Amino acid sequence: MISELLFFMEVLVAGLLSGTMYSLVALGFVLIYKASSTFNFAQGAMVFFAVLSFVGLMEFGIPFFVAFIITVVLMIGVGLATERLVLRPLMNQSEDTLLMATIGLGFVLEGLAQAVWGVEVRRLDLGIKDSPIPWIADNLQLFISALDVTAGLVATAMIVGLTLLFKYTKIGLGLRSVADDAGAASSIGIPLKHIMLLVWSAAGVVALVAGMMWGARAGVQFALIDLALKALPVLIIGGFSSIPGAIIGGLLIGASEKILEVYIGPYFGGGIEGWAPYVLAIFFLLYRPEGLFGEKIIRRV
Amino acid sequence: MIKSCMRKILSTLSVVCLLGSTIVLPQNSFGAETQYFPVASSRVGPYSAMGTGYYGAQIDYMNYVNMTGGVNGVMLTWQECETEYNAVKTVECYQRLMQKDGQKIVVFDTLGTPGAYAVINRMAADNVVLAQYGYGRTDAADGRVWPWVFNAASHYWSQIGVKLRWMAEMEGGIPNMKGKKIVHLHIDSAYGREPLPAMRKIATDWGFTLIEIAIAPPGLEQQSQWLQIRREKPDWVTFWGAGSGMNSTAMTNAARINFPRTKMMYVTFGGAEEDMVPAGDSAKGTYVVANALPGTDFPLVKDIKDKVYGAGKGNLSDTSRVGTVYWNRGLGSAVMWVEAMRNAQKIHNKVGKAVTGAEFRDGYEALNMTDARLAEIGVKGMVAPFAISCANHEGAGKFALMQWDGKKFDKVKDWTEPNDPKFIRQLIEDSAAKFAKENNITPKKCS
Numbered sequence: 166m167i168s169e170l171l172f173f174m175e176v177l178v179a180g181l182l183s184g185t186m187y188s189l190v191a192l193g194f195v196l197i198y199k200a201s202s203t204f205n206f207a208q209g210a211m212v213f214f215a216v217l218s219f220v221g222l223m224e225f226g227i228p229f230f231v232a233f234i235i236t237v238v239l240m241i242g243v244g245l246a247t248e249r250l251v252l253r254p255l256m257n258q259s260e261d262t263l264l265m266a267t268i269g270l271g272f273v274l275e276g277l278a279q280a281v282w283g284v285e286v287r288r289l290d291l292g293i294k295d296s297p298i299p300w301i302a303d304n305l306q307l308f309i310s311a312l313d314v315t316a317g318l319v320a321t322a323m324i325v326g327l328t329l330l331f332k333y334t335k336i337g338l339g340l341r342s343v344a345d346d347a348g349a350a351s352s353i354g355i356p357l358k359h360i361m362l363l364v365w366s367a368a369g370v371v372a373l374v375a376g377m378m379w380g381a382r383a384g385v386q387f388a389l390i391d392l393a394l395k396a397l398p399v400l401i402i403g404g405f406s407s408i409p410g411a412i413i414g415g416l417l418i419g420a421s422e423k424i425l426e427v428y429i430g431p432y433f434g435g436g437i438e439g440w441a442p443y444v445l446a447i448f449f450l451l452y453r454p455e456g457l458f459g460e461k462i463i464r465r466v
Numbered sequence: 467m468i469k470s471c472m473r474k475i476l477s478t479l480s481v482v483c484l485l486g487s488t489i490v491l492p493q494n495s496f497g498a499e500t501q502y503f504p505v506a507s508s509r510v511g512p513y514s515a516m517g518t519g520y521y522g523a524q525i526d527y528m529n530y531v532n533m534t535g536g537v538n539g540v541m542l543t544w545q546e547c548e549t550e551y552n553a554v555k556t557v558e559c560y561q562r563l564m565q566k567d568g569q570k571i572v573v574f575d576t577l578g579t580p581g582a583y584a585v586i587n588r589m590a591a592d593n594v595v596l597a598q599y600g601y602g603r604t605d606a607a608d609g610r611v612w613p614w615v616f617n618a619a620s621h622y623w624s625q626i627g628v629k630l631r632w633m634a635e636m637e638g639g640i641p642n643m644k645g646k647k648i649v650h651l652h653i654d655s656a657y658g659r660e661p662l663p664a665m666r667k668i669a670t671d672w673g674f675t676l677i678e679i680a681i682a683p684p685g686l687e688q689q690s691q692w693l694q695i696r697r698e699k700p701d702w703v704t705f706w707g708a709g710s711g712m713n714s715t716a717m718t719n720a721a722r723i724n725f726p727r728t729k730m731m732y733v734t735f736g737g738a739e740e741d742m743v744p745a746g747d748s749a750k751g752t753y754v755v756a757n758a759l760p761g762t763d764f765p766l767v768k769d770i771k772d773k774v775y776g777a778g779k780g781n782l783s784d785t786s787r788v789g790t791v792y793w794n795r796g797l798g799s800a801v802m803w804v805e806a807m808r809n810a811q812k813i814h815n816k817v818g819k820a821v822t823g824a825e826f827r828d829g830y831e832a833l834n835m836t837d838a839r840l841a842e843i844g845v846k847g848m849v850a851p852f853a854i855s856c857a858n859h860e861g862a863g864k865f866a867l868m869q870w871d872g873k874k875f876d877k878v879k880d881w882t883e884p885n886d887p888k889f890i891r892q893l894i895e896d897s898a899a900k901f902a903k904e905n906n907i908t909p910k911k912c913s
Contacts, residue, residue: 172693172697175693176690176693179689179690180689180690183687275510276510279514283783283784284509284510284515284518285515285740285784286515286710286740286741286743287744288744288745290746295721295748296722297722297724308696308722308723379686382686382718383686383711383714383715383718383744384710384711384714384744384745386709386710386711387512387711388512388684388685388709388711388712389686389711391684392686423689426690426691427690427693430680430690434654434678434680435654435678435681435691436654436681436682437682438682438687438690439654439683
């Protein structure tokens with residue numbers, strides 16, 4: 166009985182820790198959505214592009230921190246190019262048009278990354294061990310790695326930082342006003358182009374950090390793009406425009422998919438964590454479409 | 467100004483993309499007889515590491531054959547189509563590649579079980595050989611039911627038989643397997659479940675417990691599966707993954723729960739350098755089986771390096787990948803195509819001429835790759851010697867065992883067959899007969 170309880174705790178903790186990794190990816194989506202009400206389908210490709218560039222630079226013998234800075238600059242460049250070549254020409258177009266543009270952007274980034282850096286899976290060593298922390302394993306019987314803990318701390322730090330930025334700075338205020346009504350914000354002098362550039366650059370940096378965490382665990386590879394699909398139920402549950410929602414949604418998805426896989430999965434032949442989060446997301450869409458922390462949309466009829 | 471420049475760049479890029487979407491490499495000199503081969507490659511996406519190596523080797527070998535006089539003077543041409551390892555796109559590519567310059571394909575190689583299943587029922591009607599190089603539908607090894615499908619070099623049921631034989635040897639014999647626990651950890655797809663019929667029967671015979679655990683693709687998250695493994699405390703894990711991400715993640719997850727890698731046996735499509743390297747130290751000690759051994763010392767590999775890469779015609783930009791597991795596997799498959807074509811020319815008195823699909827099929831069925839013939843070609847030791855017959859489309863039914871030492875594979879056992887090959891063959895025949903009955907197929911008579 167005690168061993169079963171301990172096992173349940175382990176599954177739960179593993180799920181919560183995985184959830185923080187999903188949250189990291191979801192954060193990038195939230196940033197773009199807050200500014201343009203667009204679901205950025207290119208976010209998965211941005212994760213892949215960023216971390217592949219980072220590892221590719223390190224392969225040239227460039228030191229870790231220099232490669233990190235160059236990649237940050239590169240992602241800002243991607244943000245700048247996106248704003249100039251994609252968003253600016255499409256300004257005042259419908260949200261559907263922007264959505265299609267992000268799908269196209271995703272394909273461009275996927276292809277570009279593979280054309281420049283090749284298709285081989287790369288190893289990324291952050292110097293953080295992905296093996297159980299001995300003290301926790303011995304005393305609590307939980308197999309938690311230093312990488313898990315680091316990912317959790319990084320996700321928390323980014324969420325706190327971004328929340329503070331949005332709530333207590335002029336940039337955040339401008340961003341929120343653009344999200345509410347871009348036309349009105351522009352008419353009172355808020356520089357829409359700068360805000361967009363800033364948001365896309367920030368999403369690029371978030372993509373890099375998320376890619377580094379996932380790349381350290383699973384290798385830097387094309388499959389990272391599919392993480393975008395994992396972020397979708399996270400966002401539906403947490404709310405597309407909420408930064409705290411991204412972390413709560415991530416934790417809920419991470420924990421529930423692990424529990425469902427371990428305890429319900431065997432009755433379905435296993436492998437249910439691929440679709441179980443979407444079932445949960447559909448329930449939310451039916452009963453709370455704005456998610457846990459999303460803004461309720463009220464429209465006059 | 468900027469806008470017009472951008473438009474020019476974009477239109478140029480579009481033209482380049484259109485031209486690049488199908489790569490046709492005319493290799494023949496004017497007037498020479500040609501034979502056309504389709505290359506349904508997967509160079510992008512999660513399976514690209516496998517696809518670039520495998521299909522790169524096929525193209526390298528065809529280039530090599532052309533540079534050394536062709537197949538009895540017949541030059542090889544080919545056309546490439548990107549499947550992204552997707553079954554739907556594989557069908558599209560099959561249709562798109564079907565004809566070129568009025569010449570029809572004679573063989574098709576999907577390098578993937580899902581793609582093979584998607585086209586397998588068209589082969590007989592289209593007169594095209596489906597060459598499954600150690601993958602695909604397993605009971606196609608019964609040539610009486612599947613005359614157009616081949617799974618040389620060796621199918622999944624023989625592969626699992628060889629793995630279980632190795633486990634039994636490590637445990638001190640088959641009687642000691644009684645009461646043992648084996649987890650089959652697999653991708654949640656037809657490919658992942660392919661070895662299960664054989665495994666379940668052997669489990670009943672030997673008395674071990676088989677636990678089946680599935681992973682949803684792409685498999686970057688495997689914590690719940692490995693927690694289940696920790697709870698079950700198995701003696702061995704057979705891993706049947708696809709894509710370097712899933713394959714390397716399994717090893718890092720095994721390390722996280724301290725499961726010994728020396729108790730893990732990887733599938734052929736997870737047992738390559740590209741699968742091991744990303745897992746770092748976690749991969750050390752992992753066992754894999756091979757139907758084509760890696761290495762650059764085989765005379766043919768050396769010759770391709772000298773002639774093809776030396777002339778700047780190599781398909782891989784990273785030449786260090788020549789001689790790796792996936793590249794050598796692709797080479798093994800292309801060697802079989804050319805040998806089958808040579809046989810077809812001889813059988814049908816068409817030396818120096820192109821062959822049809824039906825003739826190519828006869829040539830494939832007549833493959834007899836003895837050690838002497840493999841030595842002549844320059845791949846002795848790289849693949850197991852084998853012969854194909856009307857009834858047996860599997861070939862050798864043997865695999866070599868390798869272990870990753872952290873940097874490279876070490877061969878730990880030479881070509882080995884399952885403990886009881888007759889038992890595996892009986893399973894094949896039973897399964898093929900069941901399929902024939904369900905689909906009103908009259909099995910071909912083999913004298």
